[in-house]
Amino acid sequence: MHEANNGDIQIFDPPMCCPGGLCGPAIDPALLEVNDALLKLKREHGITVSRFLLQQQGTEFAKNPEVMKLLTDGGVDALPITVVGGKIVKSRTFPSYDELVSYVGPTAAAGKSV
Numbered sequence: 001m002h003e004a005n006n007g008d009i010q011i012f013d014p015p016m017c018c019p020g021g022l023c024g025p026a027i028d029p030a031l032l033e034v035n036d037a038l039l040k041l042k043r044e045h046g047i048t049v050s051r052f053l054l055q056q057q058g059t060e061f062a063k064n065p066e067v068m069k070l071l072t073d074g075g076v077d078a079l080p081i082t083v084v085g086g087k088i089v090k091s092r093t094f095p096s097y098d099e100l101v102s103y104v105g106p107t108a109a110a111g112k113s114v
Contacts, residue, residue, distance in 0.1 A: 009049040012067055014079035037097035
């Protein structure tokens, strides 16, 4: 299990038309699921996840050498990348709600605010 304090979870998103990707006529169901998971994580545990779009916040990508290496090696197919406490914990797919809770440790998993 990876433990993180509030603000230590980051998602480096694939290219999208808008932040969160919840725009346009055909919304990807995976984007709806991760959005719901992030809202639930904030509502139930007080934890906010930082998200970054490559085309709008490229400097955030550049600040993390592991993210840049994964992008260099795998291209944009490596996205999304989930980082906890500075370390990559998942790539190529978004984390589920249960995965997000596991990243923040036993306090959040017990339903207590971190």
